[in-house]
Amino acid sequence: MVFTKEEVDYSLYLVTDSTMLPPGTTLCSQVEAGLKNGVTLVQIREKDIETKNFVAEALEVQKICKKYNVPLIINDRIDVAMAIDADGVHVGQDDMPIPMVRKLLGPSKILGWSVGKPSEVETLAKWGPDMVDYIGVGTLFPTSTKKNPKKSPMGPQGAIAILDALEEFKATWCRTVGIGGLHPDNIQRVLCQCVASNGKRSLDGISLVSDIMAAPDACAATKRLRGLLDATRYQFVECELNNTFPTTTSIQNVISQVSNNRPLVQHITNKVHQNFGANVTLALGSSPIMSEIESEVSELARIPNASLLLNTGSVAPIEMLKAAINAYNEVNRPITFDPVGYSATETRLCLNNTLLTYGQFACIKGNCSEILSLAKLNNHKMKGVDSSSGKTNIDTLVRATQIVAFQYRTVAVCTGEFDCVADGTFGGEYKLSSGTEGITAEDLPCVIIEDGPIPIMGDITASGCSLGSTIASFIGGLDSTGKLFDAVVGAVLLYKSAGKLASTRCQGSGSFHVELIDALYQLFHENKPEKWSASLKKF
Numbered sequence: 216m217v218f219t220k221e222e223v224d225y226s227l228y229l230v231t232d233s234t235m236l237p238p239g240t241t242l243c244s245q246v247e248a249g250l251k252n253g254v255t256l257v258q259i260r261e262k263d264i265e266t267k268n269f270v271a272e273a274l275e276v277q278k279i280c281k282k283y284n285v286p287l288i289i290n291d292r293i294d295v296a297m298a299i300d301a302d303g304v305h306v307g308q309d310d311m312p313i314p315m316v317r318k319l320l321g322p323s324k325i326l327g328w329s330v331g332k333p334s335e336v337e338t339l340a341k342w343g344p345d346m347v348d349y350i351g352v353g354t355l356f357p358t359s360t361k362k363n364p365k366k367s368p369m370g371p372q373g374a375i376a377i378l379d380a381l382e383e384f385k386a387t388w389c390r391t392v393g394i395g396g397l398h399p400d401n402i403q404r405v406l407c408q409c410v411a412s413n414g415k416r417s418l419d420g421i422s423l424v425s426d427i428m429a430a431p432d433a434c435a436a437t438k439r440l441r442g443l444l445d446a447t448r449y450q451f452v453e454c455e456l457n458n459t460f461p462t463t464t465s466i467q468n469v470i471s472q473v474s475n476n477r478p479l480v481q482h483i484t485n486k487v488h489q490n491f492g493a494n495v496t497l498a499l500g501s502s503p504i505m506s507e508i509e510s511e512v513s514e515l516a517r518i519p520n521a522s523l524l525l526n527t528g529s530v531a532p533i534e535m536l537k538a539a540i541n542a543y544n545e546v547n548r549p550i551t552f553d554p555v556g557y558s559a560t561e562t563r564l565c566l567n568n569t570l571l572t573y574g575q576f577a578c579i580k581g582n583c584s585e586i587l588s589l590a591k592l593n594n595h596k597m598k599g600v601d602s603s604s605g606k607t608n609i610d611t612l613v614r615a616t617q618i619v620a621f622q623y624r625t626v627a628v629c630t631g632e633f634d635c636v637a638d639g640t641f642g643g644e645y646k647l648s649s650g651t652e653g654i655t656a657e658d659l660p661c662v663i664i665e666d667g668p669i670p671i672m673g674d675i676t677a678s679g680c681s682l683g684s685t686i687a688s689f690i691g692g693l694d695s696t697g698k699l700f701d702a703v704v705g706a707v708l709l710y711k712s713a714g715k716l717a718s719t720r721c722q723g724s725g726s727f728h729v730e731l732i733d734a735l736y737q738l739f740h741e742n743k744p745e746k747w748s749a750s751l752k753k754f
């Protein structure tokens with residue numbers, strides 16, 4: 216049977232490996248279990264195997280694929296592919312050059328290429344639509360399946376760059392599958408985040424090896440993967456993600472919910488912020504815990520209304536930070552991420568990028584420099600960890616906030632004299648292939664919160680960090696009907712209003728600290744947002 220290229224379903228692409236089979240299973244039994252439960256494309260990949268055995272194995276697998284009417288791709292071995300009349304071939308960058316492979320295979324066979332950087336996309340685009348039919352985009356996450364990996368994990372943000380290159384070089388025919396360390400805990404995040412910046416395409420599927428080949432129950436493993444692919448929503452928090460414009464009433468409801476639910480706000484943060492952050496959290500009727508103990512993080516995440524504030528000024532070891540992200544993502548409890556000094560040093564850039572690759576955040580909050588850097592609109596390094604002194608115009612700040620919200624599928628906050636809040640969650644919706652159907656970052660809902668300059672805000676420690684505590688409290692305190700965007704906007708509006716109020720009452724930076732806590736306490740417990748001084752307007 217010959218498959219026309221248009222009808223190939225790339226959604227769940229199994230790549231085999233006979234070196235990781237659990238006891239009692241065979242290569243064929245694992246492949247068949249996959250095909251029975253939703254695998255849509257199979258690739259035989261054997262690194263060190265005698266050709267005779269490879270051919271025998273390929274013929275066996277081919278027979279099973281025919282039974283399920285699924286195409287069979289051979290990795291690297293074009294001779295074997297031709298010998299058994301397989302449906303296609305997959306080659307890597309160091310294998311036989313694509314034009315030669317195409318010449319041997321003929322025009323109707325499926326030809327796949329491993330792609331790890333935009334320049335390789337430019338090359339395939341130049342070859343045109345008769346050459347590469349699909350690309351394996353990776354390595355997304357660390358994996359032990361591929362030996363001597365030459366590529367370091369690119370994460371979803373790296374995949375976005377590849378998708379952008381396909382759009383830039385107009386390789387519209389080319390399909391894409393993500394690969395490398397894909398498992399149920401990161402697949403929906405990948406499907407959500409890996410969208411081209413023009414919104415016109417997302418991954419056409421995922422490709423994996425060990426999640427199925429090493430599974431003692433390959434049927435169950437495949438069913439789980441199929442379920443994640445067929446879902447249309449990635450609900451990474453328990454509250455509502457659909458966006459409506461926040462009103463004083465909806466913000467009042469948020470505060471009532473926080474008051475009633477008294478969220479546990481776990482702070483993993485820098486030493487300077489700890490004490491003040493805990494007091495801000497208490498002023499907001501919430502319960503702070505400053506724990507950096509890896510072994511208790513799963514327990515804390517399971518406490519009702521738990522909420523994590525991850526402020527990367529913390530010196531906690533990266534493994535502990537990863538464990539915390541995992542623990543909260545696993546139970547759909549919110550994480551507020553504050554990439555302090557995002558790109559001020561190589562160390563911080565690497566740490567923050569790793570963490571951003573590693574988890575899904577309900578909110579990413581930063582100052583102008585941090586958000587501009589995250590949005591790659593700030594090509595020079597940040598000056599220290601304080602927000603940049605240079606004035607950036609509001610349009611640029613809004614765009615940067617929207618880009619961060621879009622690319623990380625989160626509610627992004629950019630703080631400064633004007634605070635911007637943009638909602639990039641799309642209600643948690645995602646689609647294979649068609650991305651956000653053309654909706655781009657600049658289409659995202661964005662609000663601006665202002666109350667005039669409050670210069671003294673910059674004269675105390677942890678004022679920015681404590682907005683993080685406020686956001687984490689508000690998100691953590693939501694009921695399942697509460698809306699994420701309302702909570703974040705409400706937190707920023709309250710914090711700005713309290714800052715202004717405290718600045719009118721204080722005698723200097725020392726009393727400002729105290730007045731700020733009092734103002735937060737009073738405005739929170741009074742819960743009359745219509746009286747707050749800060750203004751909220753739609754961008």
Ligand SMILES: Cc1nc(C(=O)O)sc1CCOP(=O)(O)O
Binds near residue numbers: 230422423
């Ligand atoms: C075959 C392969 N190619 C990769 C690439 O990055 O090109 S990563 C990889 C192995 C993926 O295995 P697992 O799903 O077990 O992580």
Ligand SMILES: C=C1C=NC(C(F)(F)F)=NC1=N
Binds near residue numbers: 350
């Ligand atoms: C190295 C590889 C990278 N990607 C893919 C696939 F996902 F199938 F495209 N297969 C490989 N063998």
